[in-house]
Amino acid sequence: MDITTFLIQCLNAVQYGLLLFLVASGLTLIFGIMGVINLAHGSFYMIGAYMAFALTPIVSSVFGGGFFAVLLVGVVLSVLLGYVLEWAFYSYLYNREHLQQVLMTYGLILVFEELRSLLVGDDVHGVQVPDILAGTLQLGDMMTYPVYRLFVSAVCLALAVGMYLVFTRTRLGMMIRAGASNREMVQSLGIDIQFLYRVVFAAGVAIAALAGMVAAPVSSVYPGMGSQVLIICFVVVVIGGIGSIKGAFVAALMIGVVDTFGKVFLPQASGVLVYLLMAGILLWKPDGLFKAG
Amino acid sequence: MNQIEKSKWAFMAAFFAILTAIPHFSGNFGIDLVNKIMIYAIFALSLELLVGGTGLVCFGQAAFFGIGAYIAVLLSPESASASLLWLLPAAVFAAGLYALVVGSLSLRTKGVYFIMVTLAFAQMAYFVVHDTPLGGGSDGIYLNVKPQLANLIRLDSPLAMYYFTLACLVLVFIFLAVLLRSRFGRALAGIRVNEQRMRATGFSTYPYKLAAFTLSGAIAGLAGFLFAVKDGFVNPEMMSWHLSGAVLVMIILGGLGHLRGALIGAFAFALLQEFFKAEAIFGDFAKHWHLGLGLSIIAAVALLPHGLVDLPAQLRSRLTGVLSGNAGSDGSAMPKG
Numbered sequence: 286m287d288i289t290t291f292l293i294q295c296l297n298a299v300q301y302g303l304l305l306f307l308v309a310s311g312l313t314l315i316f317g318i319m320g321v322i323n324l325a326h327g328s329f330y331m332i333g334a335y336m337a338f339a340l341t342p343i344v345s346s347v348f349g350g351g352f353f354a355v356l357l358v359g360v361v362l363s364v365l366l367g368y369v370l371e372w373a374f375y376s377y378l379y380n381r382e383h384l385q386q387v388l389m390t391y392g393l394i395l396v397f398e399e400l401r402s403l404l405v406g407d408d409v410h411g412v413q414v415p416d417i418l419a420g421t422l423q424l425g426d427m428m429t430y431p432v433y434r435l436f437v438s439a440v441c442l443a444l445a446v447g448m449y450l451v452f453t454r455t456r457l458g459m460m461i462r463a464g465a466s467n468r469e470m471v472q473s474l475g476i477d478i479q480f481l482y483r484v485v486f487a488a489g490v491a492i493a494a495l496a497g498m499v500a501a502p503v504s505s506v507y508p509g510m511g512s513q514v515l516i517i518c519f520v521v522v523v524i525g526g527i528g529s530i531k532g533a534f535v536a537a538l539m540i541g542v543v544d545t546f547g548k549v550f551l552p553q554a555s556g557v558l559v560y561l562l563m564a565g566i567l568l569w570k571p572d573g574l575f576k577a578g
Numbered sequence: 579m580n581q582i583e584k585s586k587w588a589f590m591a592a593f594f595a596i597l598t599a600i601p602h603f604s605g606n607f608g609i610d611l612v613n614k615i616m617i618y619a620i621f622a623l624s625l626e627l628l629v630g631g632t633g634l635v636c637f638g639q640a641a642f643f644g645i646g647a648y649i650a651v652l653l654s655p656e657s658a659s660a661s662l663l664w665l666l667p668a669a670v671f672a673a674g675l676y677a678l679v680v681g682s683l684s685l686r687t688k689g690v691y692f693i694m695v696t697l698a699f700a701q702m703a704y705f706v707v708h709d710t711p712l713g714g715g716s717d718g719i720y721l722n723v724k725p726q727l728a729n730l731i732r733l734d735s736p737l738a739m740y741y742f743t744l745a746c747l748v749l750v751f752i753f754l755a756v757l758l759r760s761r762f763g764r765a766l767a768g769i770r771v772n773e774q775r776m777r778a779t780g781f782s783t784y785p786y787k788l789a790a791f792t793l794s795g796a797i798a799g800l801a802g803f804l805f806a807v808k809d810g811f812v813n814p815e816m817m818s819w820h821l822s823g824a825v826l827v828m829i830i831l832g833g834l835g836h837l838r839g840a841l842i843g844a845f846a847f848a849l850l851q852e853f854f855k856a857e858a859i860f861g862d863f864a865k866h867w868h869l870g871l872g873l874s875i876i877a878a879v880a881l882l883p884h885g886l887v888d889l890p891a892q893l894r895s896r897l898t899g900v901l902s903g904n905a906g907s908d909g910s911a912m913p914k915g
Contacts, residue, residue, distance in 0.1 A: 322690050324823075377880065383690055384635050388830055389879040391823040395872030403866055512819065516701050519694040527690060556705030560698055564683055567695065571686040 289428045294545055300434050300503075302541025303441035307496040308514055309521040309533045310448065311489035317528030318465040319482050321378050324390040327515025328397040329490045332366070333359060333497025334506045335401060338410045352415030359498050360491050367490030371483045379482075398508065407508050412501040437499050444492060445534065452530070461485055520563045526573030535574060590751070590838060597744055601737055609736050610808075611852065616743045617804045619844035620750050622828040624797035626840040629829060631758055632790045633770030637693045637822050638680070638700025639798050642673040644817030645703065646799030647806035648713050649673070651721045662727040669803035670796045676703070677795020681788050700822055708814040718813025721806060733807050743804050750797055754837055757793075766790055831878050833885025842886050850874055 312326045336359040344355045374393065378386045414433045421429040452458040464471045464478050472478045497510075504510070521540055525532025540559050547555035566574065597616065601609050621643055628634045649669040654660040684695040707713040726732045733739050757763050765786050768776045776783050806812045815821070824847065832843020854860065854867035854874075882889065 316690065322693065374876070381883075383693065384629070384826075384830065384834075385879050385883065387635070387637065387693065387823075388827055389876050391827065392872040392875030392879065394823075395868040395875070399866045399869035399872065403869075516697060516819065520698050523687075523691060523694050523698065553710060556709045557702050560702035560705075563695070563698055567683055567686060572691070 289425070292424075292428060293430060294549060295542075296430060296434065296438075298541040298545035299538065300438045300441075300541070301545055302538035303438050303445070304496055304500055305514075305517060305521055305540060306534050306537035307441050307444060308493050309518040309525075309537055310445070310530055311493045312515075312518050313522050313525070313528055313530065313533050315486060315489045316522075318461060318485050319375070319379060321375055322383055322386045322390070323375070324387060324515065325393040325397060326489070326493055327511035327513070327518065328394055329363065329367075329493035329511075330497040330500075330514050331401065331511030332397065333363065333494030334412075334501040334504075334510060335405055335497075336362065336494065337498040337501035338412050338506045339405055341412070352417070356495070356498055360495055363491045363494035364487045366494075367487035368483055370490070371486040375486060376479070376482070394512065397511070401508065409505060409507040411505050414502045433502060437503060440499050441496070444495070448492075448530070457484075517559065520559055522573075524563055524566050524573055526576040529573070529575040532573055532575035586838065593838070593841065594744075594748055597747075601740055606736060609740050611848075613736070613740045613743050613808060614805075615845055615848040616740075616747050617801050617808065618825070618828065618848055619841045620743075620747050620804065621798055621801035621825050622832070622840040622844040623747075623750055623754055623837060624794045624801065625825050626829050626834075626837060627754055627758075627790060627797070628794045629826070630834040630836070630839070631754075631763065631770065632766045632787060633773075634685075634787060634791065635693050635826075636696045636791070636794070637819070637826065638696035638698075638703075639794075639825050640817050640819065640821035641680070641700035641703040642677055642795035642798035643802035643805070643821065643825075644707065644812070644814070645676050646670065646673040646802030647812045647816050648707060648802075649799075650725075650803045650806040651719050651812050652713065654721055654723065654725060657723060659723045660725040662725045662731060662733075665725045666800070666803055670799045673799020673802065674792050674796030677798075678788070678792045681791030681795070685784060685787050685791065697819055697822065700817065700819060704814055704817040704819070707817060713812065713814070716814055718811060721810045721812070724807055724810065739808050743808070746800060746804060750800070751837060751841070754797075758837070762786070762789070827875055827878075831875075831882075831885060833887030836885075836887050839885050839887045846886055 308326065308330050311329075312323060315321055315323050315326070337355060340355045340358055341352075344350050344358055348354050348358075350357075370393075374389065378389060381389075414431075418433045418436050420432050422432050422435065424430055452462065460471065460476055460481060464476070464481055468478055471481075517540065521533055521536045524539065525534070525536035539562065543558050543562050544555065547558040551558065597612065600612050604612070621639070624642070625636065625639050628636050628639075646669040649672045650665060653665060653668055680696065680699045684692055684699060687695050708716055713719055724732075724734045726734075731738065731742060733742060758766070765776070765781060768781070769783050769786060773783055802816065805816070828843040828847045829840045830843070831846050832841065833839030851867065851871060854870035855864055857864040860867070860870075882892075884892075
């Protein structure tokens with residue numbers, strides 16, 4: 286492998302890792318703050334990807350807008366979806382056992398998969414890279430890299446930084462963190478914890494959906510993409526430590542590297558490598574790299 | 579033996595008697611369907627030992643099921659019949675061995691970690707059969723000649739297969755019933771209720787949990803073996819996490835903490851599935867049967883947290899509540915304390 290290919294693979298690894306981080310951070314936030322283990326989180330990623338595919342013709346004919354209008358509409362829709370789902374299903378799960386949460390969210394996956402099948406069918410679709418972001422960028426003398434992939438990385442990185450700032454620097458973030466550690470106390474201070482949870486959940490859904498939307502032109506859109514990303518995100522969360530955003534960030538980048546370079550060097554074993562990484566880390570640190578709390 | 583114990587055993591005896599009689603009045607479709615459900619029941623019992631018996635929520639049970647199935651097909655000779663005498667133990671042993679490895683790693687973690695780690699290890703097994711030519715990749719492989727035991731047991735007829743599965747089911751049920759009543763089973767129950775207290779009383783809980791995990795994997799392997807022999811076919815879907823989820827749903831639907839809950843749950847789940855798949859009822863919509871199934875699962879979690887086993891008691895209390903003019907039979911209308 287020459288130095289150019291190596292650099293390109295590094296960029297691919299970072300892009301994949303950042304994308305995983307977005308989905309995994311929503312998963313670990315919802316667990317860390319609301320105590321709900323949400324198997325359907327991968328479905329939100331899938332819903333996002335399918336929105337990128339299905340909304341494009343509608344948005345362009347109604348608003349005449351392009352890719353960014355689709356993203357905007359998609360985010361608004363997924364916030365609404367998250368808000369309604371929290372009200373209809375997830376708010377009943379807070380004080381239930383993990384087992385019942387696993388079951389109900391497993392039921393939701395089946396429902397989402399079938400609704401997807403009913404609404405848009407079971408075909409694999411490609412989503413076009415928007416014109417503004419098409420083309421490649423010249424990096425150095427011999428290397429070119431697709432602009433769109435850089436865009437994906439930039440979006441993910443911006444969201445990660447934004448999330449970090451909201452959590453550490455704002456009043457909302459402070460209330461959320463306080464609510465995570467003591468629900469009753471925060472409630473007795475007059476803060477509407479129910480509303481707070483609904484906001485966190487809706488944000489988690491929207492971030493996962495946004496990740497799906499921006500990933501769609503890179504990874505294409507296919508049935509089962511939700512569960513695939515969910516399980517890798519579980520690995521991210523296990524390696525990083527549950528509830529730790531920092532852990533999720535480091536673990537997602539590690540998996541990005543292992544998976545991307547695994548596909549290059551050991552294509553037959555690439556599916557298994559991330560699980561071997563997880564097994565190794567568990568042997569060394571059973572609670573993950575950065576255990577929260 | 580008290581009254582409740584007696585009625586439980588009477589229920590189980592009647593249940594197995596009906597299963598014995600079914601082939602006499604059902605056609606080939608019925609035999610095949612009930613055979614399949616009985617295999618799921620063995621699979622569900624294996625998980626009940628972990629979840630209901632030990633309090634360990636394993637989300638990767640399908641891996642052990644799949645390994646039992648793949649070993650059955652991979653070790654069978656191309657054009658001759660394998661002997662059940664070694665093929666069945668080999669499948670069970672392989673599944674148990676994988677469970678031992680997975681268990682020794684994943685039991686270092688707890689709670690949600692354990693759920694996720696078992697899921698991830700099952701996914702790893704899935705990728706091994708899916709991505710390598712070992713087991714025919716995503717197409718799976720066929721079992722050309724079914725195994726037999728000398729000329730005593732020949733599993734190539736559906737009826738023989740049915741009774742062989744039934745015998746395995748009864749044996750597994752009795753084995754687990756005895757096991758859970760033994761000293762070992764009591765230790766598992768202690769771990770489920772309060773692991774810390776068990777450790778404080780001097781039990782080293784890890785070996786107990788690992789033994790339960792390995793045993794559970796081995797029984798799941800038996801179920802997988804039976805499935806492969808019945809259908810004469812294996813594919814990676816047998817290891818998919820959807821199946822791990824389905825078997826969890828079965829035991830919860832039936833009622834955790836009862837072996838018969840696993841049986842009832844397996845039957846209820848499979849019949850529900852057949853119901854939503856029925857084109858006679860749902861027409862073209864039947865191909866979207868997952869939708870109905872998913873909604874039923876959500877409803878079951880919301881309405882029946884203790885499972886179908888608890889349904890008679892719930893109905894009884896509701897009924898007596900109505901008779902005594904008290905609508906809030908679940909106690910919610912009554913002041914607490």
